[in-house]
Amino acid sequence: MDILFSSLAAGVLFGMTLGLVALGLTIIFGVMDIINFAHGEFLMIGMYTGLLTAQATGVDPLFTLPVAAVVGFLLGVACYMGFIKYLLRGPMIAQLLGTFGLMLFLRNLALLIFGANDRAVHYGILVGKSFDIGMGIIIPATKLATAGLSLVAFAAVWLLMNRTKIGKALTATALNPQGARYMGIPTERMNALAWGIGGASVTIAGALIVNFWSVNPYIGLLFTMLAFAIVALGGFGSVPGAFFAGIVVGLITEIPGFWDFMTYTFDVDWMADVPMTSFKYMWVYVAYFVIMVVRPRGLFGWKH
Amino acid sequence: MEALKNALDFSDFPRLDLVIASAVGILFVCFPLFPHSAFSMATMIQFFIFSLYGMGWNTIGGYGGQVDLGKAQYVGIGAYTTAVMLIRWDIPFWFSMPIGVILSVTWSFIIGYPLFRLRGHYFAIATIATSLVLKDLFEVWDFVGAARGLEISPIKYAPPDFLRLIFREDIYYYYVIFCFFLIGILYMNWFRKSRLGFQLRAIKDNEDVAQSLGINVHWAKIKTYAIATAFVSVVGSFHACYIKNIEPEDTMSLNLSILIALMAMLGGAGSLWGPIIGAGVLIPLKSYLKEWLGASAGLVGIDLILYAIIIMIISAAEPRGIWGLVEKVRRRKLN
Numbered sequence: 001m002d003i004l005f006s007s008l009a010a011g012v013l014f015g016m017t018l019g020l021v022a023l024g025l026t027i028i029f030g031v032m033d034i035i036n037f038a039h040g041e042f043l044m045i046g047m048y049t050g051l052l053t054a055q056a057t058g059v060d061p062l063f064t065l066p067v068a069a070v071v072g073f074l075l076g077v078a079c080y081m082g083f084i085k086y087l088l089r090g091p092m093i094a095q096l097l098g099t100f101g102l103m104l105f106l107r108n109l110a111l112l113i114f115g116a117n118d119r120a121v122h123y124g125i126l127v128g129k130s131f132d133i134g135m136g137i138i139i140p141a142t143k144l145a146t147a148g149l150s151l152v153a154f155a156a157v158w159l160l161m162n163r164t165k166i167g168k169a170l171t172a173t174a175l176n177p178q179g180a181r182y183m184g185i186p187t188e189r190m191n192a193l194a195w196g197i198g199g200a201s202v203t204i205a206g207a208l209i210v211n212f213w214s215v216n217p218y219i220g221l222l223f224t225m226l227a228f229a230i231v232a233l234g235g236f237g238s239v240p241g242a243f244f245a246g247i248v249v250g251l252i253t254e255i256p257g258f259w260d261f262m263t264y265t266f267d268v269d270w271m272a273d274v275p276m277t278s279f280k281y282m283w284v285y286v287a288y289f290v291i292m293v294v295r296p297r298g299l300f301g302w303k304h
Numbered sequence: 305m306e307a308l309k310n311a312l313d314f315s316d317f318p319r320l321d322l323v324i325a326s327a328v329g330i331l332f333v334c335f336p337l338f339p340h341s342a343f344s345m346a347t348m349i350q351f352f353i354f355s356l357y358g359m360g361w362n363t364i365g366g367y368g369g370q371v372d373l374g375k376a377q378y379v380g381i382g383a384y385t386t387a388v389m390l391i392r393w394d395i396p397f398w399f400s401m402p403i404g405v406i407l408s409v410t411w412s413f414i415i416g417y418p419l420f421r422l423r424g425h426y427f428a429i430a431t432i433a434t435s436l437v438l439k440d441l442f443e444v445w446d447f448v449g450a451a452r453g454l455e456i457s458p459i460k461y462a463p464p465d466f467l468r469l470i471f472r473e474d475i476y477y478y479y480v481i482f483c484f485f486l487i488g489i490l491y492m493n494w495f496r497k498s499r500l501g502f503q504l505r506a507i508k509d510n511e512d513v514a515q516s517l518g519i520n521v522h523w524a525k526i527k528t529y530a531i532a533t534a535f536v537s538v539v540g541s542f543h544a545c546y547i548k549n550i551e552p553e554d555t556m557s558l559n560l561s562i563l564i565a566l567m568a569m570l571g572g573a574g575s576l577w578g579p580i581i582g583a584g585v586l587i588p589l590k591s592y593l594k595e596w597l598g599a600s601a602g603l604v605g606i607d608l609i610l611y612a613i614i615i616m617i618i619s620a621a622e623p624r625g626i627w628g629l630v631e632k633v634r635r636r637k638l639n
Contacts, residue, residue: 035425083616090623093371093569096428100562101615108605108612217605221558225436228429236425282440285433292430293418 003264005137007257013139015250016147019243021223022230023157024076024097024198024199030237031174031194032088038079039227040187040220041106042199046206047215048110051119061121061211068207069200076199080192096159103220110217113160120214142211157197158239170194174237222281229288235298252283284296311494318634325577332482336475343595345474349546351587352481352540358567358579359488362534364528365565366573367501369508370420374431375564377438378408378533380556382444382540387550390468394433397469401541408537420525423511432558439556453551456544469545478548484542488535492576504528508574510614536564542616570618572627581626589614 054061087098161167173190174178234241308554389395506514570580593607
């Protein structure tokens, strides 16, 4: 029973963070139909920003979020203005490969600057502490704080998209760019803003994740793929979809824990021999493939 | 007979193209006879390997317009079939290669059937997922060496072994892959004028219209996907014999899938010469950048930074590739 509950808790908490990682991707896709391969690299930059700011100024890593958000916003806008704008004129294949080029560029730039070593946060008010809430559930304080802050960030983005004029303008740009332009919406600036918000939300997620995950220049790809899976599951362009799909994917990454639970509960020998931890992310990709084929719109998707 | 005549018929190209192509062809035949370094030889073999990958991708991605980012899984299936059969049961290349093709094509039908219900972006990212699932499986499967991969030790055999394709000198590999390359060009030349080739171009232009004209769109795509798969799988088998050390990371990774698509796009997708030009530019660029900047200068990653900048500039400035540029210049001359 212990394993079951702690796996559930860990899955939900990690899932909320993953949802925040995918949020930027879903906004960018929703507004301009472009798939950003460099998304995980933005996350990596967010992780480095959080880590280095904390080390340079001595503040707790949890309070570096504003810096990460500013860096992410500027990075997103710069990428759009300097590169993506020109990419949008070309066919889809050029867009895909162009963002792949951006990913290679950012990753190797980080490799050149920071080196290939793993770096991690070793101090901070929350690092190493945990709560025992009974029934065998032990929750690390960093993960709890991360999940809570990710909830706040989600709420902020949801309000921005649904309750402000800017959000309406973004939605209009997503639905019909030409029509939006006729209505006097500066679509070019809206696209840049979408990249800015997307970049900021993912670097915030990075600065949160660095509290419990060590960072190296190659970490991006795993998160890019997880984010793709979440966006596919939740629906391309859907903000609440990203949140719920994030939790689902978080639970899927805990399948090894559930497997262990089943093995102990039913005491089946062959189940113990399956190297389930090696398949940790494979189930995410399987779920992603099945969702893409069965319901390409995703669970909450509104674009087709 | 008709098919062979079609494959050998290059008459719809301008004479200048054919003169250049045959001059380059003669250069390729003579290349090993001139003094050359081992490095340039390895680069040339890589060039042939990747232009064949690119040609395979070009059938479905270039002519058909279906952006496929999962080609590496078939490289992996081909390479692993050949390596496993050679190591475990001593089955030579020429027998294991067709078996690898059969396995790859079967797998391509299994996943192609659901995949081709999707269009555009949705198709592109779903192909990535299948490739990643297969890679994760191979990384834990002990029978194929798990994450360590497999190693073909050449000591057991007596090179030059033409049946098993085990050689000590690269020159043999060079001519074997060069033959594959020529066959590949002839096949592609037949393909682009075949019924399926025309159907695909119709699908690329407008799927709904193609459907209403009586083309079985779904089946045409699956067939072409199988052809592309067979191409890639054959070269994957060759890759296993040539490299002799295969791992999931370098035969099935996303990077390889994207590199394959990049070859074709850079040269010009949907043209006969596109993938060859793309590989001819990109492969030497990549390996020489690495040789000059990566290892010797002590700056890790700077070669890949330059390479990434080149990719970014091309995809933003000339998305139809080098061949697109050539055609643009030609059209301007005509007018």
